Amino acid sequence: xxxxxxxxxxxxxxxxxxxxxxxxxxxxxxxxxxxxxxxxxxxxxxxxxxxxxxxxxxxxxxxxxxxxxxxxxxxxxxxxxxxxxxxxxxxxxxxxxxxxxxxxxxxxxxxxxxxxxxxxxxxxxxxxxxxxxxxxxxxxxxxxxxxxxxxxxxxxxxxxxxxxxxxxxxxxxxxxxxxxxxxxxxxxxxxxxxxxxxxxxxxxxxxxxxxxxxxxxxxxxxxxxxxxxxxxxxxxxxxxxxxxxxxxxxxxxxxxxxxxxxxxxxxxxxxxxxxxxxxxxxxxxxxxxxxxxxxxxxxxxxxxxxxxxxxxxxxxxxxxxxxxxxxxxxxxxxxxxxxxxxxxxxxxxxxxxxxxxxxxxxxxxxxxxxxxxxxxxxxxxxxxxxxxxxxxxxxxxxxxxxxxxxxxxxxxxxxxxxxxxxxxxxxxxxxxxxxxxxxxxxxxxxxxxxxxxxxxxxxxxxxxxxxxxxxxxxxxxxxxxxxxxxxxxxxxxxxxxxxxxxxxxxxxxxxxxxx
RNA sequence: CGGGGCGUGGCGCAGUCUGGUAGCGCAUCUGCUUUGGGAGCAGAGGGUCGCAGGUUCAAAUCCUGCCGCCCCGACCA
Numbered sequence: 307x308x309x310x311x312x313x314x315x316x317x318x319x320x321x322x323x324x325x326x327x328x329x330x331x332x333x334x335x336x337x338x339x340x341x342x343x344x345x346x347x348x349x350x351x352x353x354x355x356x357x358x359x360x361x362x363x364x365x366x367x368x369x370x371x372x373x374x375x376x377x378x379x380x381x382x383x384x385x386x387x388x389x390x391x392x393x394x395x396x397x398x399x400x401x402x403x404x405x406x407x408x409x410x411x412x413x414x415x416x417x418x419x420x421x422x423x424x425x426x427x428x429x430x431x432x433x434x435x436x437x438x439x440x441x442x443x444x445x446x447x448x449x450x451x452x453x454x455x456x457x458x459x460x461x462x463x464x465x466x467x468x469x470x471x472x473x474x475x476x477x478x479x480x481x482x483x484x485x486x487x488x489x490x491x492x493x494x495x496x497x498x499x500x501x502x503x504x505x506x507x508x509x510x511x512x513x514x515x516x517x518x519x520x521x522x523x524x525x526x527x528x529x530x531x532x533x534x535x536x537x538x539x540x541x542x543x544x545x546x547x548x549x550x551x552x553x554x555x556x557x558x559x560x561x562x563x564x565x566x567x568x569x570x571x572x573x574x575x576x577x578x579x580x581x582x583x584x585x586x587x588x589x590x591x592x593x594x595x596x597x598x599x600x601x602x603x604x605x606x607x608x609x610x611x612x613x614x615x616x617x618x619x620x621x622x623x624x625x626x627x628x629x630x631x632x633x634x635x636x637x638x639x640x641x642x643x644x645x646x647x648x649x650x651x652x653x654x655x656x657x658x659x660x661x662x663x664x665x666x667x668x669x670x671x672x673x674x675x676x677x678x679x680x681x682x683x684x685x686x687x688x689x690x691x692x693x694x695x696x697x698x699x700x701x702x703x704x705x706x707x708x709x710x711x712x713x714x715x716x717x718x719x720x721x722x723x724x725x726x727x728x729x730x731x732x733x734x735x736x737x738x739x740x741x742x743x744x745x746x747x748x749x750x751x752x753x754x755x756x757x758x759x760x761x762x763x764x765x766x767x768x769x770x771x772x773x774x775x776x777x778x779x780x781x782x783x784x785x786x787x788x789x790x791x792x793x794x795x796x797x798x799x800x801x802x803x804x805x806x807x808x809x810x811x812x813x814x815x816x817x818x819x820x821x
Numbered sequence: 822c823g824g825g826g827c828g829u830g831g832c833g834c835a836g837u838c839u840g841g842u843a844g845c846g847c848a849u850c851u852g853c854u855u856u857g858g859g860a861g862c863a864g865a866g867g868g869u870c871g872c873a874g875g876u877u878c879a880a881a882u883c884c885u886g887c888c889g890c891c892c893c894g895a896c897c898a
Contacts, residue, residue, distance in 0.1 A: 328832095457898090462822085462897080473898075543898085612856085614856055653860085655857095696858090821897095
């Protein structure tokens with residue numbers, strides 16, 4: 307069967323991913339190392355992600371603000387674990403002027419900054435500085451802020467959307483009077499992310515707590531949502547951190563209580579990034595390219611007129627325009643349907659396949675017979691093929707317009723259900739010994755990452771060791787290229803023995819390979 | 822930063838071992854034909870072969886150095 311992409315998922319998953327990013331017009335690598343240019347189609351997806359998440363952030367009482375890109379170097383050093391966690395991947399601004407020296411444009415030695423500025427890898431420290439000035443009284447709490455921003459982390463190896471040196475995200479930062487309130491906030495956001503991922507991105511996730519060694523630098527507790535990609539690997543898709551009073555103490559974020567005493571705030575931070583788009587690609591993409599959930603598709607219904615340089619072309623076009631206008635007057639997911647007529651002067655068959663690769667949820671093809679017969683012929687991108695052939699259906703125009711909202715909802719649901727079945731069906735719970743775990747995942751050595759067989763995750767009990775015992779566990783897993791993803795939120799009442807030590811288990815965790 | 826691979830028209834590649842002055846497919850442009858589906862024929866445009874040195878009558882090809890990209894580690898949203 308001829309597919310719209312030159313590489314299939316089973317050929318080489320990593321290459322397939324790159325092909326989708328390229329052929330779906332999502333993004334490309336930039337001349338700046340490790341960075342990406344997000345193209346209109348990809349950025350359109352990000353804008354829709356922003357819109358629906360921003361609504362949820364505001365609905366839960368948060369306000370947007372904006373802090374600077376630069377952070378004074380000394381700020382980042384305030385919280386010990388935080389420095390250690392980020393120091394190795396920091397972009398640093400040291401000069402403020404260039405000069406031609408020996409025919410080469412370079413930083414002017416006479417223009418050195420007294421204090422270097424770092425480009426934010428995350429904004430806890432500079433926002434904490436503001437918190438310290440803004441918070442005086444218990445009446446100022448809770449302080450619930452969010453910002454949409456870009457951040458920079460100098461990663462060794464980058465992949466478009468999944469890990470780039472610069473990425474776009476939102477970061478929430480809140481301060482609370484008590485630990486209980488801050489923890490409640492942390493979990494509220496985790497639930498917000500889960501609901502958002504599942505209903506808007508149609509990407510099922512497991513929400514849970516990260517083990518100690520996977521925590522955000524400086525956090526007391528880190529939660530994440532983990533999604534399963536089509537190669538069985540986990541993608542950490544959003545995080546929510548309870549920071550305790552670590553940053554409050556480091557930055558003197560204090561308030562006077564009702565009784566006049568001084569107390570440190572409890573802070574939280576949380577974020578999701580453009581990585582979500584990588585998750586959408588690897589969750590829903592197929593061998594014909596991207597399949598976008600309608601809720602985040604910049605164009606939900608694309609109408610391709612079949613033009614043949616004949617007099618009836620004008621009628622076909624007019625029919626298409628009218629159809630687009632009527633569809634745009636309807637709503638889906640609470641907002642107007644995003645429909646367009648693709649009038650680009652290229653062959654209609656090429657247009658079809660371009661939109662297939664981009665993942666437009668519904669592709670409508672209108673020829674003279676449709677226009678004359680007042681009907682609509684369309685394809686669903688989530689069910690593009692029936693065997694070897696492309697599957698299309700026809701409806702009377704009025705019926706199609708009336709059914710459009712439901713059609714988009716059905717596609718959204720079918721993408722979710724397909725991914726949900728994959729997630730639920732690939733978490734093994736019957737592995738109880740480390741030997742069985744090793745046998746299941748196979749040796750890491752001769753395992754080419756890009757082509758390794760689908761494995762999924764394993765759910766096991768453990769005794770939640772700490773310190774050296776935990777390090778030993780991490781090392782054993784690492785030899786199998788495995789990591790502990792999360793301790794899922796839903797835990798049973800009783801536990802089997804620890805898979806690592808045989809000691810009584812205290813918690814169940816998910817183990818798998820990860821991005 | 823270690824190990825492997827690769828840089829040749831927009832994209833994908835051959836040519837490199839055995840130096841002789843650049844080729845294929847797709848895409849692009851033009852014309853004709855075709856037209857409910859990723860078309861056919863004919864013609865055209867487009868490359869300082871990653872960069873800098875060196876060897877040579879002659880370098881995409883050999884030598885040295887550098888840069889970049891991809892895959893695998895270390896690091897990570």
